[in-house]
Amino acid sequence: MSYAIVGFGAIGQALARAFARKNIKAAVASRRPPEALAPQARAIGPTIVAKSLRDALEADTIILAVPFREHREVAKVLPSWEGKTVIDATNAFGVLPEELDGLPSSAFVAKAFTGAKFVKGFNHLIAATLAADPIVEGGHRVIFLSSDDEDATAPVAALAKQLGFAPVELGKLNEGGALVHARGRTWGQLIFQDLFKKEQ
Template sequence: MSYAIIGFGKIGQALAKAFARKGIEVFVATTRDPESFAADAAAIGPKVTAKTLAEAVKADVIFLAVRYESHRDVAKALPSWDGKTVIDAMNLFPVPEELEGIPSSAVVAKAFNGAKLVKGFNHLAAATLAADPVVEGGHRVVFLSSDDEDAIGPVAALAKQLGFAPIKLGKLNEGGALVHARGRTWGKLIFQDLFKKEQ
């Protein structure tokens, strides 16, 4: 499996640190020239490599860590996203009226034609996401939701590999609604820093 993070702001860098901590190779990309952030990527770890957007989207699993408004630009990087898993780590707030009642991830899923979309890694603040997820004898929780049942399993396995405790919330408009904002109200699980103890 190959991995990429699109977006190199606070969340993108926090995700890169999670990969670096476990020595897992990951590409990072933005719409900018990779030379402009290559040194920052290398400083996170030797297996974090700056790439062009066109190179990064060749990965099997792609984290979206851009501003919501930019997701369509990323989606245009490939004519079809068949065979790809896209993890929506973005947060949209406040939610525009035209999306009222529709999870933002459902809109993102349509833009990434053919991809298996999973909402995840979006409920933790960047500093928390960047920190070691093994704490107080347990693992920091990440919530995952998707309308594609087959997509959640591999992303849950990746979350475990990164040291997190994955919790499956079901479909985007069911349990997944807990990690989406509605209007000017954050979802109930947003910014909840929870731990799961070892059984």
């Protein structure tokens, strides 16, 4: 399984740190050329490699960590998203609900990635918390996942576990997933909830 993080701001770098901590390879890309990202990628760890956006999208699993309105630009790079898993770590805070056709933000984003297995995840924590070691005093930091495709969630949950997090599945995007969505000026009830799950 190959991974790419698209977007290399605070959230993208936090996710890169999570991959580097576990020595898992991940490509990172943004609108900037790879040479601009390479020094920071190297500083994070040897398993983090800066690539062009097109090259990064060859990965099996892509984590979207771009500003919300940029998701369409990413989606346009590939003619088809069949066979890809897209993890949506964006938030639409400040985006008016009418801009989203009344949909939860991730359901709106999913429309741009036709054919992809689409999962909302890694979006409810601030970057500093996401970048920190998720294992504290025998507990694992919770990551919420939601998807309209039951088959899509299992591999993302497995990745979250590999990174040291405790995945908690919330069901469909418009049901439990609404608890971790931001729209307009409102945050879902679970956003910023820094929870831990003890190992049984």
